Each structure stands twice: as C-alpha cells, then as structure tokens.
Amino acid sequence: MDIFANLIDGFATSLLPYNMMMITLGVVAGLFIGAMPGLGSVNGVAILLPVTFLVPPTSAIIFLGAIYYGAMYGGAISSIMLGIPGASTAVATTFDGRPMAIKGEADKALVAAAVASFLGGTISIILFTLFAPLLADFALKFGPAEEFALMILAFSTFIGLGGDSILKTLFAIFFGLALSAVGLDVVSGQSRLIFGDITGFYHGINFLVLAIGIYGIGEILWTMEIDKGNVSLSKANVSLKRIFKAIKELKNTWGTVLMGSFLGYFVGILPAAGATPGSLMAYGIAKSASKTPENFGKGEIKGVVAPEAANNAASTGSMLPMLTLGIPGSPTTAILLGGMVIWGLEPGPLLFIDQREFVWGLISSLYTANVFTLLINIAFIPAFIAVLKMPFTILAPIIFVLCVVGGYAPTNDMHDVWLMLIFGLGGYLLRKLNYPMAPVVLAIVLGPLAERSMRQTLIGSHGSPMVFIERPLSLIFLIISLFLFALPLLKKLNLRKKLESL
Amino acid sequence: MKEQMVKAKRWFAWAILSIFVAGLFSIPGSVMAWEPKKPVEFVIMAGQGGGADRLARLIQSIIAKNKFSPQPFIPINKGGGSGAEALRYLQDKKGDPHVVMATLNSYYTTPLRSNIGVDIKDFTPVARLALDTFLLWVNSESSIKSVDEYLAEVKKAGGKWKMGGTGTGQEDSLVTGMLEGRFGVKHTYIPFKGGGTVAKNLIGNHIDSTVNNPSEQMGFFQAGKSRPIAAFTPERLEAFPDVPTMGELGHNNMVYFMQRSVIAPPGIPSDVQDFYVGVFKKVNDSAEWIKYTNDKSLGRAWLTGNDLTDFFLKEREVHRKLLMDAGEIK
Numbered sequence: 001m002d003i004f005a006n007l008i009d010g011f012a013t014s015l016l017p018y019n020m021m022m023i024t025l026g027v028v029a030g031l032f033i034g035a036m037p038g039l040g041s042v043n044g045v046a047i048l049l050p051v052t053f054l055v056p057p058t059s060a061i062i063f064l065g066a067i068y069y070g071a072m073y074g075g076a077i078s079s080i081m082l083g084i085p086g087a088s089t090a091v092a093t094t095f096d097g098r099p100m101a102i103k104g105e106a107d108k109a110l111v112a113a114a115v116a117s118f119l120g121g122t123i124s125i126i127l128f129t130l131f132a133p134l135l136a137d138f139a140l141k142f143g144p145a146e147e148f149a150l151m152i153l154a155f156s157t158f159i160g161l162g163g164d165s166i167l168k169t170l171f172a173i174f175f176g177l178a179l180s181a182v183g184l185d186v187v188s189g190q191s192r193l194i195f196g197d198i199t200g201f202y203h204g205i206n207f208l209v210l211a212i213g214i215y216g217i218g219e220i221l222w223t224m225e226i227d228k229g230n231v232s233l234s235k236a237n238v239s240l241k242r243i244f245k246a247i248k249e250l251k252n253t254w255g256t257v258l259m260g261s262f263l264g265y266f267v268g269i270l271p272a273a274g275a276t277p278g279s280l281m282a283y284g285i286a287k288s289a290s291k292t293p294e295n296f297g298k299g300e301i302k303g304v305v306a307p308e309a310a311n312n313a314a315s316t317g318s319m320l321p322m323l324t325l326g327i328p329g330s331p332t333t334a335i336l337l338g339g340m341v342i343w344g345l346e347p348g349p350l351l352f353i354d355q356r357e358f359v360w361g362l363i364s365s366l367y368t369a370n371v372f373t374l375l376i377n378i379a380f381i382p383a384f385i386a387v388l389k390m391p392f393t394i395l396a397p398i399i400f401v402l403c404v405v406g407g408y409a410p411t412n413d414m415h416d417v418w419l420m421l422i423f424g425l426g427g428y429l430l431r432k433l434n435y436p437m438a439p440v441v442l443a444i445v446l447g448p449l450a451e452r453s454m455r456q457t458l459i460g461s462h463g464s465p466m467v468f469i470e471r472p473l474s475l476i477f478l479i480i481s482l483f484l485f486a487l488p489l490l491k492k493l494n495l496r497k498k499l500e501s502l
Numbered sequence: 503m504k505e506q507m508v509k510a511k512r513w514f515a516w517a518i519l520s521i522f523v524a525g526l527f528s529i530p531g532s533v534m535a536w537e538p539k540k541p542v543e544f545v546i547m548a549g550q551g552g553g554a555d556r557l558a559r560l561i562q563s564i565i566a567k568n569k570f571s572p573q574p575f576i577p578i579n580k581g582g583g584s585g586a587e588a589l590r591y592l593q594d595k596k597g598d599p600h601v602v603m604a605t606l607n608s609y610y611t612t613p614l615r616s617n618i619g620v621d622i623k624d625f626t627p628v629a630r631l632a633l634d635t636f637l638l639w640v641n642s643e644s645s646i647k648s649v650d651e652y653l654a655e656v657k658k659a660g661g662k663w664k665m666g667g668t669g670t671g672q673e674d675s676l677v678t679g680m681l682e683g684r685f686g687v688k689h690t691y692i693p694f695k696g697g698g699t700v701a702k703n704l705i706g707n708h709i710d711s712t713v714n715n716p717s718e719q720m721g722f723f724q725a726g727k728s729r730p731i732a733a734f735t736p737e738r739l740e741a742f743p744d745v746p747t748m749g750e751l752g753h754n755n756m757v758y759f760m761q762r763s764v765i766a767p768p769g770i771p772s773d774v775q776d777f778y779v780g781v782f783k784k785v786n787d788s789a790e791w792i793k794y795t796n797d798k799s800l801g802r803a804w805l806t807g808n809d810l811t812d813f814f815l816k817e818r819e820v821h822r823k824l825l826m827d828a829g830e831i832k
Contacts, residue, residue: 053567143708144692184583187693188670190616191583199590202582325705326721327698341560341794348721412543412578452695459692460664460709 010360030070037406057343084216096303120309144456149477151450156481157284176443200415217424264310268317275314282310547585627810666709679828741799
C-alpha cells in the first residue's frame with residue numbers, strides 16, 4: 001500500500017499543469033530528436049540539458065525523461081519510413097519496418113510501433129513501480145559470468161532461426177565479431193586491428209556507422225537497382241479507418257509484445273547492457289518462436305512490435321540501475337545522471353528514501369509521458385506518410401544526406417563517414433548474395449560485451465570455464481541457449497520424420 | 503528661439519563626441535579579450551559514464567548554467583586506446599582555439615605505454631581543477647576491518663584474491679601494483695570498463711576488493727554496503743574521518759592522486775589561453791563546484807600556467823617509475 005500512496009503523491013507532482021507542459025514539450029522534442037539519424041536520445045538529452053536549469057529539479061528530470069521517452073518512439077519512425085535507424089535502439093525495427101513500408105503498409109507499421117512502444121513502456125513502468133528495490137538486488141547478482149551467459153543466449157536467438165541458411169548466418173555473426181574486435185582491448189589496454197596506425201579505429205567501429213551504412217546506403221543502392229531509373233512512388237495511404245483497423249489487427253501479436261516487454265525490461269536493468277541489445281534479442285526470439293520465421297525480414301508485423309516493445313521497456317528498465325546503483329544502464333542515462341548530480345541528487349540505494357518526491361514524481365511522469373507519446377505519435381502519422389509519398393528521386397538524396405550526418409554526428413569524425421559508405425557498398429553486395437545482415441549488427445553490438453565478460457570471468461577463475469555452469473543463473477541461460485542452438489536441427493529431424501511417414 | 507537651436511546643436515555635438523571617446527576606449531578592450539566565435543569542443547579522454555565523463559559533464563553544466571562562456575561547451579568522448587585517440591586528436595588540432603580537453607592520469611601513462619607520437623610538453627596548459635583520491639574498499643559483509651587483516655586474507659588466498667579496477671595500466675592497476683610491490687602480496691586483477699561498474703561488482707560480491715575513488719563508492723558507502731579500510735592520501739579525508747591513511751599505519755609514500763585538469767592543443771595564442779583559464783577559474787569558484795567537491799570528497803587543487811606544465815612533467819616521471827615497477831614498460 002505504501003507504493004500506491006507514494007505513487008499517488010507522485011501523480012500529484014507530475015500532473016501539475018507546469019509539469020504536464022514540460023512532458024508535452026519533452027515528448028515532441030524527443031520524437032523529432034529520435035527520428036533524426038545521428039541525433040539519438042543521447043545527443044538530444046545532452047543538447048537540452050542547459051534548458052533544464054531554468055526550472056526546478058523535479059520538473060527538469062521529468063522533462064529529460066520525456067525527451068528520452070519520446071526519442072525511443074521517434075527512432076522507429078525513420079527506421080520504418082526511410083530505412084535508416086534514427087537511433088541505435090531502433091536498428092532492429094528497420095529489419096521488418098522498412099519492408100512493410102515498401103509494401104505500402106507504412107501506416108500499419110507506424111501504428112504497430114507506437115502501440116507496442118506504449119505497451120512495452122507501460123508494462124515496464126508497472127514492474128518498476130512494484131519491484132524496484134527487489135530488482136536492484138537482482139541486478140547486483142549479475143556478475144561477469146552471468147553477463148557472458150546472457151550474451152550467448154542472445155547469439156543463440158539469432159542462430160536458431162531456421163529461415164536463413166545457417167552457414168550464412170554463422171558467417172555473418174563471425175564477420176560482425178571480427179569488426180567488433182577493432183579498437184582497444186579492455187584487458188591489456190593494447191590497440192588491435194587498427195590497420196597500421198589509423199587513429200579513427202582507436203575508438204572501435206561504432207555500430208551505428210555499420211547500421212546506417214548497411215540499411216541506409218544499402219537501401220538506396222538496392223532501390224536504384226530494382227527501379228532501374230524508373231521514378232517510383234511508394235504506395236502509402238492513411239485514414240482514420242486504416243489506423244483503427246491496424247490497431248485491431250494487433251491483437252494477434254500480444255504474445256510477442258509481452259515477451260518483448262519483459263525481456264526488454266530485464267535486459268534494461270542490467271548495468272551496461274541497455275536498450276539496443278534488448279531490442280535485438282527480442283527480435284531474435286520473436287523470429288525463433290514464430291511459426292513462419294521465413295516471413296521475418298520481409299515485412300512481418302511481429303518483427304516490428306517485438307523490438308519496439310523491448311526498447312521502450314528497456315529504456316525504463318535502465319533508469320533502475322541509474323537511480324538505485326548510480327550506474328547508468330545506457331549512455332543517455334549517463335547524461336541524466338550528470339544532470340541529477342548538479343541538482344544535488346545523489347543516486348544510490350538511499351535515493352528512494354531521501355528523495356521520495358523526486359523518485360515518485362519521475363516514475364509517475366513516465367506513465368503520463370507514455371500516454372502522451374502514444375497520442376502525439378498517432379496524430380503525426382499522416383504527416384509522416386506524406387513524406388513517403390515523395391518520389392524516390394527526391395527522397396534518395398535526403399536519405400543520403402541524413403545518413404552522412406548520422407555517421408558523422410556521434411564522433412565528429414570524417415573517418416566514420418567513409419567507413420559508413422564502405423559498409424553500405426559491402427552490405428549491398430552481401431545482400432545480393434543472400435547473406436542476412438541482422439546477425440552482423442547483433443554481433444557488433446554484443447561482441448564487445450561478450451568478450452569482456454568472458455575474459456573477466458576467466459581471469460577471476462584462473463582459466464577454469466567451470467564457473468559458467470557452477471553459477472545457477474548463468475547455467476540456466478546456457479541451457480536455454482543450448483536448446484536454441486539445437487532447434488534448427490530438431491526441426492529438421494522432425495521434418496524428415498514427417499516426410500517419411502507420408 | 504535661435505539661442506535654443508544653438509544650444510541643442512552644441513548639446514548634440516557633445517553627445518557625438520562623447521560617444522566617439524567612449525568608442526575609442528572600448529575598442530582596445532574588445533580586441534584584447536578573445537572570445538570563442540563558435541561552440542567549444544570539450545574533448546573527454548574517456549568513455550561515457552565513467553568518473554572523468556561525469557565530471558566533465560558537470561563542468562559543462564556549470565558553465566552553461568552560469569553563462570561563463572558566450573558559446574556552449576559541447577562534450578565529446580574520445581576514449582579509444584586509453585585516451586590515445588583523444589591525445590592524437592588534440593595534437594592534430596594544433597592552433598585551433600575552439601578545442602579543450604579534460605584529462606586524467608592516462609594523460610601521462612598512455613604516451614608512456616605506447617609510442618603514439620605525442621609529447622605532452624607541447625600542449626597548452628589551462629587549469630588543474632582537482633586531485634581525486636583513492637581508498638581501499640571491501641564489501642561491508644566482509645570481516646576485514648584493517649589493512650593487516652586485509653593483507654593476511656590476501657596472502658591466505660594465495661594469488662586468488664580478486665581485485666577489481668579500471669583498465670590494465672590505468673590508475674587502479676597502478677595502485678594495486680603499489681600494494682603488491684610494498685607488501686609482497688599477489689592479487690588477481692580484473693579490469694572493468696569504468697569505476698562505477700567496479701563498485702557495483704564489489705557490492706554484488708563478484709570481486710573481493712577495489713581501490714575506488716570516493717565518488718564511485720559514495721552511494722553504496724552511505725547505504726552501508728561497502729567499507730573503506732585505508733586511504734592512499736597524505737591526510738585523513740574529511741568525508742571519512744575514521745579511515746586511517748596508509749602513512750599513519752606506518753606505510754610511508756603510499757600516496758596516489760588522480761589529477762583532473764583541462765588542457766588545450768599546442769600553439770594556442772596567450773589571449774585564448776587566458777580566456778579558458780578565466781572560464782575554469784569561474785568554475786573553480788562556483789557554488790556548484792564547491793558543493794560537489796565537498797560532497798564527493800574531491801580535493802580542489804587550482805593550478806595554472808607554467809606551474810601546471812611543471813606539475814605534468816614531474817608526474818610523468820613518477821608514472822614512468824610506477825609503470826616500470828609494474829612491469830608495464832622497460
């Protein structure tokens with residue numbers, strides 16, 4: 001009951017007209033920041049941080065929370081409309097969102113993304129409200145061994161897919177892993193694979209550079225080849241009736257949404273993981289669990305709702321380690337943390353006790369922000385669709401410019417722009433040869449996390465890999481991933497039996 | 503009537519003249535004081551979320567909040583290669599007045615550990631803002647309450663004692679090396695990505711001890727989850743009055759600091775240098791900075807100009823010796 005009393009007090013704070021205004025402003029700003037490639041929520045929050053000094057701390061953090069939240073929704077927009085991930089968290093949304101738009105179902109994809117984001121966000125806020133202190137202890141149980149087992153689980157969701165050729169999937173994963181090894185080795189501090197001494201490789205290969213290259217530039221090349229110079233218009237329609245119909249059709253996907261929400265939330269609360277791995281894993285699991293995995297990558301609605309539910313759930317989840325442990329779960333929360341420090345709020349286990357008004361104001365504002373974002377987002381859908389109606393000859397140069405800006409912005413380094421163009425070309429060629437590209441992206445995101453946690457565990461155990469199976473949580477993850485690895489084989493055996501019995 | 507006109511004219515002439523005179527005086531002023539004409543890149547030689555990053559973003563917030571600079575400071579993380587990326591970047595920005603960099607001790611150690619073609623003597627010193635301190639921490643569930651008990655436990659573990667810290671060759675590993683060199687004990691050193699993650703792993707019992715900065719453990723310490731057993735400082739820290747220094751326990755010269763300074767690229771005109779020194783002097787004197795440094799037990803240590811360069815060069819030699827003792831360089 002204590003929780004509900006706190007929450008009601010929190011609503012009393014966040015529903016003040018002034019704070020409501022901050023939420024609306026934050027959500028709209030966030031939506032556009034998220035939709036602009038290269039201006040993800042990290043930069044958005046950083047740029048608008050000074051604005052928040054004009055208002056009281058609680059309003060300020062509510063404002064930043066709303067931007068953060070709006071940006072999570074916004075990332076999906078450019079992923080679906082233009083095929084360029086607007087933010088790192090929305091990469092998995094391009095896999096099926098873009099094909100849906102090409103099929104003329106952009107409005108359906110946008111509605112699906114918005115509703116899934118809303119549900120994912122709401123579910124995770126409820127979990128947050130009920131179990132915050134408990135989950136903080138759970139996050140502490142996660143040591144390097146558990147982290148590594150979780151990463152293995154993530155990889156296995158992408159292998160046990162069935163649809164694509166397993167050999168080609170494996171190749172794609174190893175290719176991504178090789179790319180993720182570029183840069184600094186955390187353990188020895190030495191630089192690796194910097195191709196002589198190219199300073200641009202010192203910071204490793206930013207995975208957004210890879211994703212924008214493959215999906216943005218690759219998409220332009222791909223469309224040019226298919227159109228062969230003909231000017232084509234996307235079939236895109238929108239009407240209230242279509243929107244309602246799209247919402248109704250979503251009832252087939254509620255299982256996927258639930259899975260994405262819970263998974264996203266749990267991955268989000270682990271320090272250092274964050275929303276991007278969460279959304280990629282949700283995509284992989286949605287595909288493995290599907291009866292028709294071959295439809296994924298070709299415009300399957302479940303391939304949109306899973307990552308979108310997960311990334312919003314994870315973004316709420318990653319507030320937990322920030323507030324209770326003082327460890328940001330993502331770069332964005334790192335900046336939020338910086339803001340909290342200057343307002344004199346000390347994150348840590350005592351924040352929930354000493355700063356009740358602030359914590360519960362923030363939590364309740366997440367509920368409000370979620371509802372606002374859904375409404376604002378759906379209201380904007382016709383405007384987004386109008387963009388899609390532009391002829392490709394006009395759209396392609398815009399996409400190209402956005403790609404270059406998106407590649408340059410995170411590091412301010414031209415090196416990354418060239419790299420992105422090379423990846424675009426390479427990705428296009430691999431795609432012509434039917435190599436799946438999603439596993440490359442997955443590997444470059446998870447590779448560094450997996451490598452680091454494995455080496456930390458093995459240093460601690462003096463080289464004995466037994467720790468991975470001695471620790472219960474890690475053992476559970478490994479058993480599940482073993483099952484997922486074996487799944488394609490089991491499916492094949494089953495198929496053969498069926499054929500023989502015919 | 504006529505007289506009035508003359509009066510008005512005369513008044514007008516005086517007004518014009520005085521404006522000119524005022525203008526004459528103000529022109530030299532506006533030429534002398536350099537101000538940035540576009541946003542200033544505030545390079546951080548570490549990744550996002552770590553201690554250096556958090557501090558730099560706090561400084562950015564203080565500058566923005568109090569309008570210490572007509573143009574904003576935009577933080578950019580260049581943490582690759584233990585700061586090698588950032589050092590090379592600043593070197594290439596020679597003479598660019600719109601870049602400054604927040605440094606930590608990898609400012610000395612990175613160029614010593616690998617040849618990246620950078621000599622820190624060439625950079626333009628701006629200001630040293632603070633010296634951060636180190637303590638020896640264990641989980642509060644541990645029975646260890648003193649350095650002697652700690653050393654006994656580490657010896658008993660026979661090299662299997664897990665010390666967590668930041669990357670190999672960085673500050674935490676040097677402090678660990680100092681402990682090992684002095685007491686002849688062996689740890690298994692596990693490198694993590696940042697001090698915050700190190701602290702969390704100590705509380706989760708995934709490692710046995712750390713040498714965190716106060717700011718990294720403060721939240722857990724206040725919640726009674728971690729215990730400091732000794733400080734690597736010359737005097738006791740205000741925030742930890744019950745924690746003895748290594749010196750008090752009879753272990754002299756076991757002092758280590760993390761410097762938090764700001765530098766600019768080589769070849770910066772002195773008026774530009776003066777502008778940045780002015781901005782950071784204001785940060786140093788701001789109420790927010792004083793409150794933060796007190797809360798986090800971070801020692802304010804203002805130093806600028808040639809004294810700062812001398813400090814850097816002296817510290818570089820100290821680190822050369824530490825790295826040699828740790829077997830990192832020859």
